[in-house]
Amino acid sequence: MNDIAIRVENLGKQYKIGMQIDRYRTLRDSLVDAVKRPMRMLRGEGGDNYETIWALSDISFEVRKGEVLGVIGRNGAGKSTLLKILSRVTEPSQGYAEIRGRVGSLLEVGTGFHPELTGRENISLNGAILGMKREEIERKFDEIVDFSGIEKFIDTPVKRYSSGMYLRLAFAVAAHMEPEILVVDEVLAVGDAEFQRKCLGKMSDVASQGRTVLFVSHNMSAILRLTQESILLEKGKLVLRAPSPQAVDYYLTSGFAQSGEHCWQPDEIPVDAAPFGPIALRVRNPQGLVVDTVRSTEPATLEIEYALDAPISGLRVGIYLLTPQGEHIFTAFDTDDTDRYERYAERKAGRYTSRCVIPADFLNEGRYVVGVNASAFRVRRYFQDEHALSFNVDASGAPGTHWLENRLGLIRPRLQWKIEEVQGAGILRDEAS
Amino acid sequence: MNVNTPQEEVIVLRPSRGWSALNLRDLWVYRELIYFLTWRDIKVRYKQTVLGAGWAILQPLVNMVVLSVIFGNFAKMDTEGIPRPVFTFAALLPWGLFSKALNDAGRSMLANRNMITKIYFPRLIIPLASVLGGVVDFLIQFGILLLMMLYYGYPPTLNIWALPLFLLLALMTALGFGLWLSALNVLYRDVNYILPFLTQLWLLLTPVGYSSSVVPEQWRIVYALNPMVGVVEGFRWALLGAETTPGPQMILSVVISTVLLVTGMYYFRRMERTFADMV
Numbered sequence: 001m002n003d004i005a006i007r008v009e010n011l012g013k014q015y016k017i018g019m020q021i022d023r024y025r026t027l028r029d030s031l032v033d034a035v036k037r038p039m040r041m042l043r044g045e046g047g048d049n050y051e052t053i054w055a056l057s058d059i060s061f062e063v064r065k066g067e068v069l070g071v072i073g074r075n076g077a078g079k080s081t082l083l084k085i086l087s088r089v090t091e092p093s094q095g096y097a098e099i100r101g102r103v104g105s106l107l108e109v110g111t112g113f114h115p116e117l118t119g120r121e122n123i124s125l126n127g128a129i130l131g132m133k134r135e136e137i138e139r140k141f142d143e144i145v146d147f148s149g150i151e152k153f154i155d156t157p158v159k160r161y162s163s164g165m166y167l168r169l170a171f172a173v174a175a176h177m178e179p180e181i182l183v184v185d186e187v188l189a190v191g192d193a194e195f196q197r198k199c200l201g202k203m204s205d206v207a208s209q210g211r212t213v214l215f216v217s218h219n220m221s222a223i224l225r226l227t228q229e230s231i232l233l234e235k236g237k238l239v240l241r242a243p244s245p246q247a248v249d250y251y252l253t254s255g256f257a258q259s260g261e262h263c264w265q266p267d268e269i270p271v272d273a274a275p276f277g278p279i280a281l282r283v284r285n286p287q288g289l290v291v292d293t294v295r296s297t298e299p300a301t302l303e304i305e306y307a308l309d310a311p312i313s314g315l316r317v318g319i320y321l322l323t324p325q326g327e328h329i330f331t332a333f334d335t336d337d338t339d340r341y342e343r344y345a346e347r348k349a350g351r352y353t354s355r356c357v358i359p360a361d362f363l364n365e366g367r368y369v370v371g372v373n374a375s376a377f378r379v380r381r382y383f384q385d386e387h388a389l390s391f392n393v394d395a396s397g398a399p400g401t402h403w404l405e406n407r408l409g410l411i412r413p414r415l416q417w418k419i420e421e422v423q424g425a426g427i428l429r430d431e432a433s
Numbered sequence: 434m435n436v437n438t439p440q441e442e443v444i445v446l447r448p449s450r451g452w453s454a455l456n457l458r459d460l461w462v463y464r465e466l467i468y469f470l471t472w473r474d475i476k477v478r479y480k481q482t483v484l485g486a487g488w489a490i491l492q493p494l495v496n497m498v499v500l501s502v503i504f505g506n507f508a509k510m511d512t513e514g515i516p517r518p519v520f521t522f523a524a525l526l527p528w529g530l531f532s533k534a535l536n537d538a539g540r541s542m543l544a545n546r547n548m549i550t551k552i553y554f555p556r557l558i559i560p561l562a563s564v565l566g567g568v569v570d571f572l573i574q575f576g577i578l579l580l581m582m583l584y585y586g587y588p589p590t591l592n593i594w595a596l597p598l599f600l601l602l603a604l605m606t607a608l609g610f611g612l613w614l615s616a617l618n619v620l621y622r623d624v625n626y627i628l629p630f631l632t633q634l635w636l637l638l639t640p641v642g643y644s645s646s647v648v649p650e651q652w653r654i655v656y657a658l659n660p661m662v663g664v665v666e667g668f669r670w671a672l673l674g675a676e677t678t679p680g681p682q683m684i685l686s687v688v689i690s691t692v693l694l695v696t697g698m699y700y701f702r703r704m705e706r707t708f709a710d711m712v
Binding site for chain 1: 442443446448449465466468470473476480481548550621706
């Protein structure tokens with residue numbers, strides 16, 4: 001009896017960068033190319049005129065049946081490529097993978113939804129696209145509608161749905177397929193908190209039913225909750241396979257550059273981020289130095305440097321501050337202030353820095369993770385890196401540090417205490433005696 | 434929870450090289466998806482239009498009037514004694530099915546790019562479904578044609594049994610050529626611009642507005658290299674009893690269209706592995 005669900009051996013995927021960037025190959029380009037190529041070969045420059053990158057190389061691992069394996073790594077580490085290969089969307093360029101059982105993928109919910117069709121019709125269509133049989137869809141129809149919570153609008157074209165309703169319906173369909181192997185990518189990144197809870201619940205149901213799950217997420221608390229083991233990818237290579245708490249810890253701490261600065265490499269920036277080009281994220285102390293550790297008693301500056309290749313209207317660039325477990329402490333954008341929002345209604349092409357100051361006496365000691373988001377509200381998300389950088393907060397000199405104890409809580413404010421001796425109390429006691 | 438299938442399927446993923454097998458079994462496994470995608474194309478086609486499915490009738494009728502005026506009143510071409518509206522309409526049915534199928538199939542891979550980059554299924558289904566999507570329109574139009582034939586006093590001939598075969602030939606030709614174009618379109622967007630010219634030219638090379646009897650005898654064989662010649666002649670013969678009985682040229686049409694289909698499928702399969710990266 002073979003209890004291996006997925007076996008991957010030396011798997012690799014090579015992309016031609018030229019191919020991806022100028023997606024429109026025209027016949028003319030090819031003709032010009034056909035003429036140029038032999039000449040280039042004559043000049044000894046080699047025949048391959050495309051720059052190539054290995055999005056994934058030399059990956060080997062096994063997943064046992066019924067195992068829930070987390071896949072973590074930074075943007076561009078190759079997570080999505082791995083899932084695309086395993087769900088047969090694209091072919092590997094190297095190596096070999098063996099999969100036992102039907103694979104269902106949630107690479108993006110709502111694939112194949114058609115805006116003109118009603119919710120009811122889209123359930124059938126989407127179900128078929130996800131590989132469900134018609135009889136299976138009919139059987140689960142009520143359950144799906146129930147889960148989505150949109151009974152009232154089931155006969156309305158989905159183009160009239162709010163984005164939340166759309167998403168709920170899409171996830172409801174996807175959540176009701178019953179493959180032996182489920183491949184999930186980032187479905188939890190969207191939707192409100194209530195919906196996210198529902199999704200996580202469904203995911204752990206799947207896991208507890210003894211099905212194999214590959215779960216990719218940037219949400220470390222979800223990884224910790226749902227998986228026992230995780231693999232960590234870095235620049236297309238598998239660097240670690242360990243129990244999830246260990247892997248998450250490694251990823252969030254030693255996985256980061258310890259320098260207080262993160263400069264985005266071209267392979268970390270998705271093609272569709274353009275015209276937004278992130279350059280660097282830095283933590284600076286009051287002296288202006290880039291540091292990994294700031295003092296709790298001093299203000300710290302977070303600085304995002306980026307370039308716009310074209311003007312963007314309504315752009316907001318902001319940060320998330322998270323705990324190493326992936327819980328959000330706050331989210332703030334550079335145009336949260338209404339005056340500034342109006343002043344920067346359109347940001348011209350050019351190079352910018354957006355800076356904010358985390359006030360003194362705010363954070364408790366510990367390690368914090370900074371994420372970056374650049375978006376135009378309800379229009380488009382240009383770029384997001386949920387774990388761009390981490391930094392330390394040192395609490396020496398902060399309120400209460402003369403007691404050597406760990407203070408619970410994420411913030412450590414310097415509160416205005418007043419101690420008053422209540423004069424009347426003594427009199428009262430006197431009277432009582 | 435029953436997740437163990439008795440006969441467990443093992444999928445092996447590895448880089449493939451050269452020509453691969455057609456893997457038609459996979460197509461059978463996914464037959465419901467073919468149905469649903471076809472159904473979607475039909476369902477969506479006339480949404481939010483005032484006339485709705487009326488367009489399926491209006492389009493060929495307008496084409497019929499235009500072609501009748503050009504070839505009848507100006508060019509004064511012979512119709513073998515058949516009333517011109519019926520003569521033209523009977524040819525416009527398979528032609529309309531063919532040109533629509535060709536255009537839809539040619540653009541289908543790009544139109545469904547979000548599915549192709551997200552989910553696995555035999556890619557062949559996409560052009561196949563867009564070809565089949567035209568059949569419903571065809572059936573509606575066929576009803577109109579029957580009414581017209583009754584009005585002009587032309588009851589269908591006994592040859593009507595052969596009609597499904599000619600229909601099949603039209604679909605095969607459209608699919609074969611559509612497969613080539615859709616695969617090429619992923620690599621070269623030029624196909625989008627070539628398609629309208631191609632269909633226009635092809636219309637003129639097909640005896641839709643005229644009878645193929647105007648083509649000189651010694652050129653008939655060359656002319657029949659176009660499989661749609663056989664289809665259109667076949668329709669007129671089966672429905673209206675036109676004199677041009679399908680002859681040896683018909684065999685040529687069938688051979689050409691089969692070759693198109695088979696090579697198209699192999700070419701498509703060969704290119705398939707790069708679709709998700711290129712589209």
